[in-house]
Amino acid sequence: MSGPRIALTAGLITLAVVLQTSVLDSFAWRGIVPDLALLVVVGVALVRGGEFGMVTGFAAGLVLDLAPPADHLAGRWALALLVVGYVAGRVRQDARPGAAPTATTVMATVAACSFVGSSIFALTGVVLRDPAVGIGELLQAIAISLVWDLLLAPLVLPGVMAAFRRLEPTTR
Amino acid sequence: MVLLNPERINRRGGLERPDPGTPKRPTVVALLLACAVLLVLDLTGPALTPARRLVGEVLGPLESGASTLARPVTSIPDRFHSQSALRRQVGRLEDDNAALRQQVATAGFDRNRLAEYDGLTAAAQNIGYAVVPARVVGYGASQSFSRTVTIDAGTSSGIAPDMTVVNSAGLVGRVLRVTRTTATVLLIADADSVVGGRVGSSMEVGFVHGTGNLGTGDLDLELLDQTEIPAEGDTVVTWGSSKGAPYVAGVPVGVVDSVYANVRDSTQHARITPMVDFTSLDVVGVAVPSGTKSDRAIIDADGRLK
Numbered sequence: 001m002s003g004p005r006i007a008l009t010a011g012l013i014t015l016a017v018v019l020q021t022s023v024l025d026s027f028a029w030r031g032i033v034p035d036l037a038l039l040v041v042v043g044v045a046l047v048r049g050g051e052f053g054m055v056t057g058f059a060a061g062l063v064l065d066l067a068p069p070a071d072h073l074a075g076r077w078a079l080a081l082l083v084v085g086y087v088a089g090r091v092r093q094d095a096r097p098g099a100a101p102t103a104t105t106v107m108a109t110v111a112a113c114s115f116v117g118s119s120i121f122a123l124t125g126v127v128l129r130d131p132a133v134g135i136g137e138l139l140q141a142i143a144i145s146l147v148w149d150l151l152l153a154p155l156v157l158p159g160v161m162a163a164f165r166r167l168e169p170t171t172r
Numbered sequence: 173m174v175l176l177n178p179e180r181i182n183r184r185g186g187l188e189r190p191d192p193g194t195p196k197r198p199t200v201v202a203l204l205l206a207c208a209v210l211l212v213l214d215l216t217g218p219a220l221t222p223a224r225r226l227v228g229e230v231l232g233p234l235e236s237g238a239s240t241l242a243r244p245v246t247s248i249p250d251r252f253h254s255q256s257a258l259r260r261q262v263g264r265l266e267d268d269n270a271a272l273r274q275q276v277a278t279a280g281f282d283r284n285r286l287a288e289y290d291g292l293t294a295a296a297q298n299i300g301y302a303v304v305p306a307r308v309v310g311y312g313a314s315q316s317f318s319r320t321v322t323i324d325a326g327t328s329s330g331i332a333p334d335m336t337v338v339n340s341a342g343l344v345g346r347v348l349r350v351t352r353t354t355a356t357v358l359l360i361a362d363a364d365s366v367v368g369g370r371v372g373s374s375m376e377v378g379f380v381h382g383t384g385n386l387g388t389g390d391l392d393l394e395l396l397d398q399t400e401i402p403a404e405g406d407t408v409v410t411w412g413s414s415k416g417a418p419y420v421a422g423v424p425v426g427v428v429d430s431v432y433a434n435v436r437d438s439t440q441h442a443r444i445t446p447m448v449d450f451t452s453l454d455v456v457g458v459a460v461p462s463g464t465k466s467d468r469a470i471i472d473a474d475g476r477l478k
Contacts, residue, residue, distance in 0.1 A: 014234070022235035023242040051195040058203045065210070066220070066227035067235075074220050075210030082203050086195060093194060128215065 004167055005052075009044060012160060013060045016040045017067050032141055034148035035114065036156065037064055041081050042088045042113045043160030046101055050089020057085030073128055080120040084113045100165075106157055107150065114149035118142040288455035291340020295457060296471045299338065299423050302464065302478075303457030303471050304329050309354070319362035319384060321345075323456060326353040330464035334418040336410075339456045342424035342447025343367065343410060347458060355458070360391065360425065361450050369393055369425050369444075372407040376400045380408065380425055380444060391426055391444040398440050402428045408444055420459050 016036035024033040037060040045053025061078030091109045092101065101109070122138045213219045289305065296303040306325035325331050327350050337344040337357045345359040360367050363384035370377050371393075378395040393408060406428040412421025426444035433440055460466070462473060469477045 014231070018231060018234045018238050021231075022239040023245075049194060051199055054195050054199065054203055058206065062210070063227060063231070066224045067231045073211055074214040074224070075207045078210060079204075079207040082207060086200075089195065124211075128211070 005048075005164070008163060008167055009056050009059070012040045012044075012163075013037060013056070013063055016060070017063050020064075021067055032144045032148065034152045035117065035145055036152070037061070037077075038081060038084055038114060038117050039110065039149060039153055039156045040160055041085050042110055042153075043157045044164060045085045045088030046092050046106065046109065046157075047161050047164040049092055050086050053085030053089040054082050055085070057081035057083070072125065076121050076124045076128075079124060080117045083120055084117040087113050087116055106161075107153060110149055110153040110157065111146060114146045115142065118145045285455055288340050292338075292455060292457045293471050295338050295340050295342075295423075296459075296473055299420055299459060300473050301336075301420055301459040302462045302473055303338065303459050304331060304464070304466055304468065305455060305457050305471060306331075306355070307455055308453040319359040319365075319382065319450070320348065321357050321359065321453060323355050323357055323458070324353065325458065325468070326350045326355050328352050328467045329458075330460050330466035330470070331355050331458050336418065336420045336423065336459040337456050338423055338459060339448055339453065341449070342426070343419070344448050344450075344453065344456050346418040357456070359450055361385065361446065367419055367425060368411040368413065369408045370411040371395075371400075371402045371428065371442075372409055374400055374402065374406075376402060377411055378442075390429070391446055393428070393442040393444050395440040395442065398438065401431055401440060402442050404428055404430065408442075 016039070020033055020036045024036065041053060041057040041060050044056045048056075058078050058081065061076075061081035062074070064077040064081070065072070065074040088109055091105065091112075119142055122142060126138070210220070292303060292305055304325055306323040306329070308321045309324045310322035311320075323337070331347060331350050333347050333350060335347045337346060343360055345357045345362070345365065348356045348358045350356075358365055359382070360380065361382045361384065363382050365382040367380040368377065369380040376395060376397055378393045381392045381394065383390050383392060393402075395402070408425045408428065410419045410421055410423045410425060413419055424447045426446040429443040429445045431440065431442045457471065460470065464470065472478050
């Protein structure tokens with residue numbers, strides 16, 4: 001792992017978390033904001049693969065878990081985004097070698113990752129009773145965040161992926 | 173597990189070099205364990221508080237800065253908040269406002285009423301009569317040109333016609349008619365009202381006529397003795413009648429404002445500013461003989477409620 005890559009990832013994570021917690025909440029729909037950090041993790045994993053995706057996911061989740069408004073158990077978002085990084089990395093792995101993923105693939109990945117990430121976060125909450133919410137509310141939150149992520153993905157992902165490609169052209 | 177094989181056969185049957193980005197088992201295990209450790213740490217105690225504080229110290233300023241910078245943008249959804257929402261809010265605030273205003277308004281009213289009852293007690297002591305407290309519940313219409321009010325006490329409270337009505341400031345008028353629960357009071361400001369008055373400093377007597385004007389409430393004192401000229405600021409009190417009807421003695425009526433001579437009938441007059449503000453009458457007292465039976469508490473001449 002090179003220094004610039006780590007620096008870029010750290011910067012993106014910080015930016016995503018800050019925007020997500022302070023700016024996007026004004027656009028929240030029923031209190032649910034787009035998961036910028038999740039999108040960043042998906043983008044990183046799609047370009048750099050599962051391993052780096054998982055580490056990025058863990059780091060981003062950890063920041064989300066500890067950043068000021070958060071009051072849930074630390075580690076829930078870390079676990080969720082870790083899995084997101086893995087899933088997105090698998091998509092890259094399974095794609096045709098040497099080819100950039102198509103727009104459809106990217107959107108499908110975002111949808112899958114958003115669903116998986118929100119679900120894991122929600123399910124850990126249910127398992128650990130932190131805060132105990134009803135299943136209906138839970139499903140609604142997952143659905144809305146899925147819509148949000150799909151809406152924001154075209155705005156965020158191309159930039160993220162292009163930045164990582166230019167920084168370190170893939171060796172494959 | 174695919175994840176662990178250094179090489180694998182791809183779909184086209186060729187040998188494929190492992191993807192350099194494929195997660196390695198130790199990394200996966202380490203990360204999952206880290207998550208578990210975090211969860212357990214946070215679940216069992218405040219071990220993560222320093223970490224939270226550290227992240228907060230770093231990200232907090234960034235967040236508030238971003239929030240400030242983005243305020244012009246983030247305020248856009250507020251503008252799209254429909255008019256109906258704003259209107260609802262305005263309605264709610266107006267309701268709140270009205271309720272609070274009413275509280276404020278009635279607070280002053282209640283305080284004033286308490287002060288009036290207090291004053292009435294003092295007035296009862298001053299005039300040496302028992303008084304029945306009552307409230308003004310209606311003003312006579314101005315277009316009828318008689319200055320009368322209705323009070324909420326009648327015969328059942330021991331009130332009879334030709335009784336003196338006072339309030340904490342001074343003389344209000346006299347009872348004209350009574351029903352069982354109400355009484356009509358003729359104010360001394362009425363143009364038909366004549367009260368025997370005495371200038372306090374010289375014991376000079378005269379007649380206090382109303383002028384029919386409630387707003388300024390000026391009264392006119394016609395003096396019997398042409399030679400005595402009252403000084404400005406002298407107090408005029410009732411001189412009283414036998415058995416205290418219609419006016420008991422010694423109730424303050426007003427203060428001499430100016431003195432003038434009527435050339436036509438060569439009489440001395442004084443303009444009297446009444447003690448009572450006729451436009452804001454509320455609690456009044458009807459002077460009744462001591463020992464009157466009443467359905468409500470009577471303020472006795474010694475100031476006690478009976």
